[in-house]
Amino acid sequence: MNFGSLDLTTTWFILIGVLFTGYAMLDGFDLGVGALHLFTSKDEERRIMLNAIGPVWDGNEVWLVTGAGALFAAFPNVYATVFSGFYFAFVLLLVALIFRAVAIEFRSKQPMRWWRQMWDVGFACGSLLSSFLIGVAMGNIAWGVPIDERGEYAGTFWTLLRPYPILLGVTTVSLFMMHGAIYAVMKTEGELHDKLRGWINNTIICFIICYAVTTMATLLYVPHMAARLRANPWLFSIAVVNMLAIANIPREISLRRDGRAFISSCVAMAALMGLFGLEMYPNLVFSNPDPAQSLNIHNASSSTKTLGIMLTIALIGVPIVLAYTVSIYWIFRGKVKLDRMSY
Amino acid sequence: MPRPPSKRWAYPVIVIAGKVEPGQAEIVITMDVLTLSRLQFAATISFHYIYPPLSIGLGMMLVIMEALWLKTKNPLYHQMARFWTRVFALTFAIGVATGIVMEFEFGTNWASYSRYVGDVFGSALAAEGIFAFFLESGFLAVLLFGWDKVGRKMHFFSTCMVCLGAHFSAIWIVVANSWMQTPAGYHIVDTGKGPRAEITDFCAMVFNPSSMDRLFHTLCGAWQAGAFLVVSVSAWYLLKRKHEAFAKASMRVGLAVGLLASLLQLVSGHTSALGVAENQPVKLAAFEGLYHTTTNAPLTMFGWVNEKNEKVIGPAIPGMLSLLAHNDTAKPVTGLHEAAPDPKDRPPVNFTFQMFHLMVGIGFGMIAAATFGTFFCWRGLLFRKRWMLWLLVLSVLGPQIANQAGWFAAEVGRQPWIVQGLMRTSEGLSAVVKANTVLASLVLFTFIYLLLFAVFVYLLNDKIRHGPDDADLTPSGKLALPERRNS
Numbered sequence: 001m002n003f004g005s006l007d008l009t010t011t012w013f014i015l016i017g018v019l020f021t022g023y024a025m026l027d028g029f030d031l032g033v034g035a036l037h038l039f040t041s042k043d044e045e046r047r048i049m050l051n052a053i054g055p056v057w058d059g060n061e062v063w064l065v066t067g068a069g070a071l072f073a074a075f076p077n078v079y080a081t082v083f084s085g086f087y088f089a090f091v092l093l094l095v096a097l098i099f100r101a102v103a104i105e106f107r108s109k110q111p112m113r114w115w116r117q118m119w120d121v122g123f124a125c126g127s128l129l130s131s132f133l134i135g136v137a138m139g140n141i142a143w144g145v146p147i148d149e150r151g152e153y154a155g156t157f158w159t160l161l162r163p164y165p166i167l168l169g170v171t172t173v174s175l176f177m178m179h180g181a182i183y184a185v186m187k188t189e190g191e192l193h194d195k196l197r198g199w200i201n202n203t204i205i206c207f208i209i210c211y212a213v214t215t216m217a218t219l220l221y222v223p224h225m226a227a228r229l230r231a232n233p234w235l236f237s238i239a240v241v242n243m244l245a246i247a248n249i250p251r252e253i254s255l256r257r258d259g260r261a262f263i264s265s266c267v268a269m270a271a272l273m274g275l276f277g278l279e280m281y282p283n284l285v286f287s288n289p290d291p292a293q294s295l296n297i298h299n300a301s302s303s304t305k306t307l308g309i310m311l312t313i314a315l316i317g318v319p320i321v322l323a324y325t326v327s328i329y330w331i332f333r334g335k336v337k338l339d340r341m342s343y
Numbered sequence: 344m345p346r347p348p349s350k351r352w353a354y355p356v357i358v359i360a361g362k363v364e365p366g367q368a369e370i371v372i373t374m375d376v377l378t379l380s381r382l383q384f385a386a387t388i389s390f391h392y393i394y395p396p397l398s399i400g401l402g403m404m405l406v407i408m409e410a411l412w413l414k415t416k417n418p419l420y421h422q423m424a425r426f427w428t429r430v431f432a433l434t435f436a437i438g439v440a441t442g443i444v445m446e447f448e449f450g451t452n453w454a455s456y457s458r459y460v461g462d463v464f465g466s467a468l469a470a471e472g473i474f475a476f477f478l479e480s481g482f483l484a485v486l487l488f489g490w491d492k493v494g495r496k497m498h499f500f501s502t503c504m505v506c507l508g509a510h511f512s513a514i515w516i517v518v519a520n521s522w523m524q525t526p527a528g529y530h531i532v533d534t535g536k537g538p539r540a541e542i543t544d545f546c547a548m549v550f551n552p553s554s555m556d557r558l559f560h561t562l563c564g565a566w567q568a569g570a571f572l573v574v575s576v577s578a579w580y581l582l583k584r585k586h587e588a589f590a591k592a593s594m595r596v597g598l599a600v601g602l603l604a605s606l607l608q609l610v611s612g613h614t615s616a617l618g619v620a621e622n623q624p625v626k627l628a629a630f631e632g633l634y635h636t637t638t639n640a641p642l643t644m645f646g647w648v649n650e651k652n653e654k655v656i657g658p659a660i661p662g663m664l665s666l667l668a669h670n671d672t673a674k675p676v677t678g679l680h681e682a683a684p685d686p687k688d689r690p691p692v693n694f695t696f697q698m699f700h701l702m703v704g705i706g707f708g709m710i711a712a713a714t715f716g717t718f719f720c721w722r723g724l725l726f727r728k729r730w731m732l733w734l735l736v737l738s739v740l741g742p743q744i745a746n747q748a749g750w751f752a753a754e755v756g757r758q759p760w761i762v763q764g765l766m767r768t769s770e771g772l773s774a775v776v777k778a779n780t781v782l783a784s785l786v787l788f789t790f791i792y793l794l795l796f797a798v799f800v801y802l803l804n805d806k807i808r809h810g811p812d813d814a815d816l817t818p819s820g821k822l823a824l825p826e827r828r829n830s
Contacts (some may be wrong), residue, residue, distance in 0.1 A: 065476055073468065075461075087775075124421075200605045340812075
């Protein structure tokens with residue numbers, strides 16, 4: 001593959017990849033904690049789980065908001081086609097995200113059992129459904145969706161629910177659950193900590209099975225991605241990094257170096273997203289059955305001038321964002337302790 | 344008057360599927376994709392817009408309260424900041440959750456619009472994410488959960504950053520919306536798959552003719568929303584004789600900000616009107632139901648626009664509209680017939696008129712409430728005047744209703760355009776989305792938002808009943824003063 005000179009459209013392809021990778025690494029763990037939420041049974045354990053993500057979850061969700069905003073600005077045709085084409089899937093994603101967000105805020109505001117149970121279910125289902133739908137959306141743009149000559153989506157809601165996208169949805173859920181479990185282990189202590197530690201291996205096994213099936217399915221049934229891999233054997237090195245990172249997780253966990261396990265999990269995610277991006281480039285949405293209609297960085301982007309302005313904005317804004325995000329995570333480092341400001 | 348045929352329905356008929364024969368009904372409202380998408384956008388934005396003004400306004404109040412605490416070291420201000428932070432957290436969560444819907448809806452329901460304006464409008468949205476949302480939600484963590492983890496100054500800094508982030512988000516979203524009202528700094532380019540707007544001058548786009556007026560107007564409305572929430576809750580405590588020291592201190596801060604914001608809103612309303620008169624004469628004519636260009640144009644106080652015979656019924660001040668729009672009673676104000684000769688280019692006049700007048704009426708009401716409240720407070724009479732306190736309890740609704748009515752007037756007044764003069768609302772729809780799908784999502788959102796609103800009111804009421812925490816009178820952790828820790 002040839003990136004050519006690193007022009008603005010390619011830069012924005014990478015930047016949007018970075019934003020969504022940031023989203024996966026950060027919101028990934030709080031969606032994962034949400035997916036594991038109902039497995040804990042005691043009220044105090046659930047509160048600790050919630051407060052482990054309490055200070056950071058809505059900052060994490062901003063990565064999605066900014067990612068979508070950047071997609072709108074840099075590749076308006078992709079934003080328009082995907083969002084209108086996947087209409088009902090996105091409405092469901094919104095509903096899931098709404099329930100998740102308000103459940104975190106509302107749950108511990110009242111002592112009644114039914115109240116807390118209701119929001120616990122809302123939080124867990126919202127987290128599961130949003131992880132799943134994000135994976136399904138990724139699966140669809142990789143597998144390819146029917147796109148007509150106007151650049152509009154030509155399928156239905158059911159077109160989105162084909163086996164490969166569903167597989168990617170399940171894989172995403174398992175990935176986030178593993179990531180969330182590691183994060184929760186890092187943030188807890190005592191009995192809950194030991195219980196969570198016991199779950200980690202299960203989540204890793206679950207993820208590895210999903211991952212292996214997805215990889216096989218991609219190589220066998222997604223010819224355009226497999227061809228990219230065959231033509232550029234060096235891409236396998238990223239896959240190797242990915243596998244090493246995943247293999248390193250149980251090792252670090254057994255050595256009780258939870259922080260490093262979390263970093264390994266982040267590296268695995270970055271490698272996965274990197275591989276996904278490199279296999280897709282220069283396409284943003286693959287068109288299936290007619291690849292000629294694919295939306296790519298050339299036919300879907302904004303004007304060079306706007307991309308340049310946006311790059312300036314990103315170069316000013318992103319370093320500041322990273323600086324204070326890191327500081328805030330630093331302030332809230334260490335194990336979660338419940339106090340009267342907690343959820 | 345001839346009797347209508349028996350088959351003819353006198354009431355408006357709403358058609359979701361199928362057809363109504365011509366002449367069968369007086370008013371036929373067809374629930375096509377356009378109507379449904381507009382309804383859905385109106386419903387979701389109206390509900391969302393309850394919360395951001397509270398985040399902006401309460402954010403400002405929190406900054407003031409914490410600043411007072413840092414300066415005076417009076418623990419009462421610490422208690423105030425803690426109590427209002429809890430209310431802030433509640434409004435913020437719903438604001439975030441319902442805000443994502445707005446960002447997605449441009450793509451889901453208005454895909455053709457998104458293709459057309461993505462280059463311009465999208466950049467403002469992305470800038471909002473990078474400059475505003477990260478700042479707001481990042482430092483929110485410290486504001487809500489950092490009380491015992493960071494020192495006073497760091498906490499105050501975080502509160503300022505949350506407030507600043509909320510204001511930044513207002514800047515970018517109002518800039519984006521103002522570009523739809525008065526587009527500037529762009530050119531139209533044919534991309535092969537249809538024309539679209541592209542930026543030629545970023546500064547001209549950001550500082551388009553209406554953006555700064557409308558930003559100031561929006562921010563004043565948000566400050567009012569925050570201030571009058573504080574005033575209202577304080578008045579209620581005073582009526583119930585609960586937490587009186589807390590309520591009196593909160594009331595003073597709330598009234599001061601409320602009065603200042605209400606007076607600034609008057610200035611801002613006037614400059615906005617001058618801008619509308621210059622840039623969007625059709626909208627101004629619709630605001631006042633002015634069909635023909637008139638010198639010495641009258642300002643109707645309140646009334647009803649008869650759209651059929653093009654007359655406005657209601658008391659009016661002669662010459663006042665000319666004065667407000669051009670600073671000169673003798674100057675003509677352009678009427679609808681002259682500004683938009685084709686009736687298809689005009690917004691629904693009576694609706695725009697009513698929304699505009701509702702906003703202005705409440706605006707003056709807020710000035711009166713804040714002025715009397717401040718006057719009585721200054722003379723030391725307020726805390727005994729029960730009727731005035733009851734009025735102040737209700738005052739929380741004023742900015743909320745005016746904010747909603749103002750946006751309706753601004754957005755409906757721009758119709759039939761989605762981008763003034765460039766693209767009609769009907770041209771902005773998603774090409775592939777069907778009416779039934781939008782109907783389903785509309786029903787779903789309505790149901791969820793009603794549920795959320797009920798829970799929000801329930802929890803807010805619960806927090807207000809619970810009141811400020813007396814434990815907050817003695818700051819703990821890193822916030823505690825060293826001398827306090829020793830004593």
